Amino acid sequence: MSTLVIEGLRASVAGREILTGVDLAVAAGEVHAVMGPNGSGKSTLAHVIAGRHGYNVSDGSVRLDGTELLTLPAWRRAEAGLFLAMQYPTEVPGVSLLDMLTESVCTAEGAAVAERMQEEAERIGFDEKFLARPVNVDLSGGERKRNEALQLGVLKPAFAVVDELDSGLDVDALRFVGDRIEDATEHDGLGVLAITHSSRVFDHLRPDAVHVFAGGRIRESGGAELAEELEAEGYERWTPTSPKSDAGAAPFTDPFGDPFADLLT
Amino acid sequence: MNQFTVDAARGLPGPRWLAERRAAAAECFAAAEPPTTAAEEWRYSAIADLDLASYRLANGAGTPAAPAQSGAGSDVIDIDGAPVTAVVDMVDGQVAAVDGIDKLAAAGASVGPLTEADGAEALLGSVSDGASDYFTVLNDAFTPAPLVVDVPDGAILEGVIVVRHHAREAGAASFPRLVVRVGRGAQATVLDVQHSDAPALVVPVVELDVGPAGRLGYLNLQQHDARAWQIAAHTARVERDATLVAASVALGGGYARTRADTRLVGRGASGDLLSVYFGAGDQILDFRTYQDHAAPDTTSNLLYKGAVGDSARSVYTGLIRVRPDARGTNAFQTNRNLKLSDDAWAESVPNLEIENNDVRCSHASAVGPVDPDQVFYLESRGVPTPVAERLIVAGFFDEVIDALPVRSITGGVRHALSVKLNQMLSHAA
Numbered sequence: 001m002s003t004l005v006i007e008g009l010r011a012s013v014a015g016r017e018i019l020t021g022v023d024l025a026v027a028a029g030e031v032h033a034v035m036g037p038n039g040s041g042k043s044t045l046a047h048v049i050a051g052r053h054g055y056n057v058s059d060g061s062v063r064l065d066g067t068e069l070l071t072l073p074a075w076r077r078a079e080a081g082l083f084l085a086m087q088y089p090t091e092v093p094g095v096s097l098l099d100m101l102t103e104s105v106c107t108a109e110g111a112a113v114a115e116r117m118q119e120e121a122e123r124i125g126f127d128e129k130f131l132a133r134p135v136n137v138d139l140s141g142g143e144r145k146r147n148e149a150l151q152l153g154v155l156k157p158a159f160a161v162v163d164e165l166d167s168g169l170d171v172d173a174l175r176f177v178g179d180r181i182e183d184a185t186e187h188d189g190l191g192v193l194a195i196t197h198s199s200r201v202f203d204h205l206r207p208d209a210v211h212v213f214a215g216g217r218i219r220e221s222g223g224a225e226l227a228e229e230l231e232a233e234g235y236e237r238w239t240p241t242s243p244k245s246d247a248g249a250a251p252f253t254d255p256f257g258d259p260f261a262d263l264l265t
Numbered sequence: 266m267n268q269f270t271v272d273a274a275r276g277l278p279g280p281r282w283l284a285e286r287r288a289a290a291a292e293c294f295a296a297a298e299p300p301t302t303a304a305e306e307w308r309y310s311a312i313a314d315l316d317l318a319s320y321r322l323a324n325g326a327g328t329p330a331a332p333a334q335s336g337a338g339s340d341v342i343d344i345d346g347a348p349v350t351a352v353v354d355m356v357d358g359q360v361a362a363v364d365g366i367d368k369l370a371a372a373g374a375s376v377g378p379l380t381e382a383d384g385a386e387a388l389l390g391s392v393s394d395g396a397s398d399y400f401t402v403l404n405d406a407f408t409p410a411p412l413v414v415d416v417p418d419g420a421i422l423e424g425v426i427v428v429r430h431h432a433r434e435a436g437a438a439s440f441p442r443l444v445v446r447v448g449r450g451a452q453a454t455v456l457d458v459q460h461s462d463a464p465a466l467v468v469p470v471v472e473l474d475v476g477p478a479g480r481l482g483y484l485n486l487q488q489h490d491a492r493a494w495q496i497a498a499h500t501a502r503v504e505r506d507a508t509l510v511a512a513s514v515a516l517g518g519g520y521a522r523t524r525a526d527t528r529l530v531g532r533g534a535s536g537d538l539l540s541v542y543f544g545a546g547d548q549i550l551d552f553r554t555y556q557d558h559a560a561p562d563t564t565s566n567l568l569y570k571g572a573v574g575d576s577a578r579s580v581y582t583g584l585i586r587v588r589p590d591a592r593g594t595n596a597f598q599t600n601r602n603l604k605l606s607d608d609a610w611a612e613s614v615p616n617l618e619i620e621n622n623d624v625r626c627s628h629a630s631a632v633g634p635v636d637p638d639q640v641f642y643l644e645s646r647g648v649p650t651p652v653a654e655r656l657i658v659a660g661f662f663d664e665v666i667d668a669l670p671v672r673s674i675t676g677g678v679r680h681a682l683s684v685k686l687n688q689m690l691s692h693a694a
Binding site for chain 2: 050051052053073074075077078079083084086089090091092093094095099100101103104105106107134135151155
């Protein structure tokens with residue numbers, strides 16, 4: 001069974017340390033939610049695990065079933081069983097979904113990728129007409145999220161990092177996409193690290209554990225009840241309130257992160 | 266020693282009017298100063314490296330060239346699958362073989378020596394004389410056998426007319442000349458292949474004349490030898506309510522320049538101007554475009570997309586001109602370039618010159634690397650980095666390839682691009 005183990009992970013962007021020592025273990029079939037205020041570095045955590053360019057990892061390890069991911073290029077991490085469902089999936093003009101998934105090392109050569117896409121599309125209510133389009137081009141935010149779930153269904157990763165699943169999704173889409181991922185955890189043993197700012201997503205993707213993320217590391221862990229507590233009280237306990245004690249340390253904005261992060265909460 | 270003399274021009278075969286025209290051009294050429302990079306239209310070009318005197322005139326006067334063998338130039342994109350009406354093979358500017366005349370004749374159309382066409386004397390230069398420069402004059406003086414595709418009023422040609430130019434002679438300069446005349450309400454598609462397998466200089470001039478309400482699709486496929494030089498001029502005149510789709514696919518050449526002048530001279534004329542180019546090694550690909558709106562309600566839409574890798578370079582400079590009485594003009598110009606290596610270099614300079622207020626014009630240009638976010642997206646799905654780059658570069662060209670006027674070779678163009686890209690990426694790896 002798959003386990004993702006993060007130990008002492010520290011990473012910086014442009015000389016500023018954003019991840020300040022992350023420790024976390026998620027077992028197969030489990031859903032762990034990482035919740036934190038804007039600027040806490042939680043999107044950076046997703047990017048560093050997946051191997052996005054632009055981050056400098058100074059210490060720690062991220063192992064998937066014992067395989068160290070941090071030394072691998074992003075596509076080798078996918079090959080090892082990792083999937084990143086992005087908050088804002090990138091448009092790739094001129095590249096079809098079919099070509100991309102066929103060229104993935106995660107799909108067996110000669111596999112019936114087109115048929116699998118069809119099945120997954122039906123399952124999550126992704127309009128078939130979008131299958132022929134270049135990846136994410138001219139798709140709404142919600143359609144892009146469905147597309148991420150569709151790809152997860154086709155690629156069948158051991159472990160998924162899901163970044164802000166509910167942003168841009170309406171209630172119906174969230175149900176389809178959340179249920180699809182939840183189903184994979186139950187039937188395929190998918191492990192999930194769900195990065196989120198709100199507990200809305202938990203109606204469909206039920207967390208086995210909730211972690212409060214602030215200041216670049218996990219500050220407290222608990223069960224689903226911790227999410228309710230956060231919903232009621234906010235993150236004040238973990239964020240510096242006095243401007244004096246926070247001199248010069250504005251919340252970090254990930255240059256590769258959500259351009260509208262400040263508008264969310 | 267310079268062979269491009271008035272006497273040499275006079276020595277070429279043809280009717281008297283043509284001999285006189287050549288001699289006059291040769292005199293004009295002899296009196297002209299060679300261009301330098303000081304002139305705006307030659308800025309960033311490799312013109313300073315051209316030693317014209319080191320080339321001899323290809324394959325002397327009147328000697329018929331050896332017929333092109335079938336399958337000649339195996340790296341020429343396969344056109345066998347295309348619904349072809351006629352094929353003309355030209356070698357070093359001379360007609361070597363013609364096939365399919367009957368099919369054309371059945372539709373009232375013809376392809377063959379320009380000197381045999383109706384009104385030949387007025388026809389030659391009727392479009393290109395509006396865009397003369399040092400090298401079009403040189404072509405005027407030394408083109409041995411101008412070719413015409415003649416599509417009379419009302420003739421609708423379904424298939425593709427293919428003209429294949431081969432430059433065979435090492436160290437020689439050749440001067441292919443192609444005139445395409447599409448009559449009133451007529452319709453045709455021409456595929457013009459430029460190919461060489463030797464270090465040659467090729468100076469082609471193409472004249473496209475689209476009559477009222479005519480429709481012409483023209484695709485120039487440039488696959489020169491990496492040692493060859495090309496200095497080409499494509500000139501077009503589009504008349505009232507006529508439509509031109511003029512495209513180029515430029516893959517070869519050591520230095521390959523194409524100047525494309527499109528004049529929209531009749532009300533409601535339109536031109537779609539497309540190019541895909543890809544330079545590798547130390548190639549230099551050079552494009553100069555001119556969209557000239559000389560009549561009301563005319564539309565031009567230019568989309569040039571290129572990639573450069575290794576230490577290749579590309580130049581794009583373009584000008585949209587809207588003349589004072591061209592109200593209701595729509596003119597667009599877009600040039601985008603992918604820079605695939607640190608040593609590659611692309612220049613993009615769009616320009617507008619607008620003399621009427623009632624117009625819609627825009628230009629856009631970009632030079633940049635493959636978007637790292639796009640690469641990461643594919644990588645995060647398990648696509649290996651070089652494959653991701655290949656897919657994205659191929660995808661970058663897609664919108665142009667999909668719009669090429671010869672549908673049947675789009676698969677071949679994609680294949681040729683991917684072969685070249687794979688070669689380049691494997692060098693880099």
